[in-house]
Amino acid sequence: MKPYNHTTYAILGILTTDCRSGYAIKQMIDQSLNHFWKISYGQIYPTLKLIVDEGLANVRSTADDSRPAKNEYELTAKGHEVLKNWLEEPIEQIPVERNELLLKLFFGRHQSNEKTLFQVEEYKRKLETRYATYTAIEEGITKHKEKGADTKYWLFTLDYGKRVTEAGIEWCNSTLEQLMDEEE
Amino acid sequence: MKPYNHTTYAILGILTTDCRSGYAIKQMIDQSLNHFWKISYGQIYPTLKLIVDEGLANVRSTADDSRPAKNEYELTAKGHEVLKNWLEEPIEQIPVERNELLLKLFFGRHQSNEKTLFQVEEYKRKLETRYATYTAIEEGITKHKEKGADTKYWLFTLDYGKRVTEAGIEWCNSTLEQLMDEEE
DNA sequence: GCCCTCATGTAATATGTTACATGATTTG
């Protein structure tokens, strides 16, 4: 089976939800996958073209002469197959998360304790904001009475985000303490 | 102050440790920064050239006619300044970690429970391996009696890796349980 | 003699972001 890149699989997957246009895909990513994935329009539209060229989806264009094109995509049987095959493949490796704060901290001795403290505090604040966002999304999903077939899985990914973020916040607290102990 | 990319700052920082050559930089990254940063040779050598062109480091080449070039780099005063300035800048944003497992899990309803379980188990195994690696590196550093000025900061970054990895493992356990509960 | 580590570098390719261009439709 011909391999595609992650962006392609992500879009194939999103096309199985109610999102049918490039614009809707972008929204879905920004709203529901933003804690572990993101794609820009610069990738979405070219990839959608590729997907159609490869016969993984059909496009229906509502382009009368007058109004502008609006394209709705729908997976073909082949598209579904490619997606399912990818889902089954074991993931190659856990990605190395590039973390700018840790990079700076690694070279911390070239900086005053005070400034290092500030950086960690900033980071903690950002993590807290993130955590709050996850909680809000989670509540939004659970309140929605009619649970879709996807709901269960979406909550799993949110739970992951929350747990990892929380661990990060705790690390900030511990690190801040240690930095302050050496302050005197 | 002229901005450079993250790769450049990472290399500037590493040049403040004992690593003076492209090869040594690569080793340092693979051994000590691998849990939050990585760079390939394809980036290192061109970036080193840039760093010299910009006057951020000097290069001393031990290139007699006979033996192959070995280049040793040393930061200039300007290089140190650029590094310090970057260290002080607050980080723009926490990066979105692209997580392939979560992406697959998000589309989990298109797959049997059994296969989803397998994926999460695989992921857990990888996290456990990673955790063990961190512990080993940590021990290596703490055993080393003569503690360098950097040691403290390096342990901070390792602690982060351990905490976040541990949270991931706990999430795996919780998710596996939930998936199995619905098995019957 | 062969393999491993040391050591540097480039070219092709892949991937991704940002800025730009365009215009309809809805909402206040």
Place this chain on the structure above:
DNA sequence: CAAATCATGTAACATATTACATGAGGGC
């Protein structure tokens, strides 16, 4: 009627990986 949102798309640029090319020196 102005602003926001809906909607598609491209081009320039930035970043990063992979494969390749080359060769010295040391240990088995």
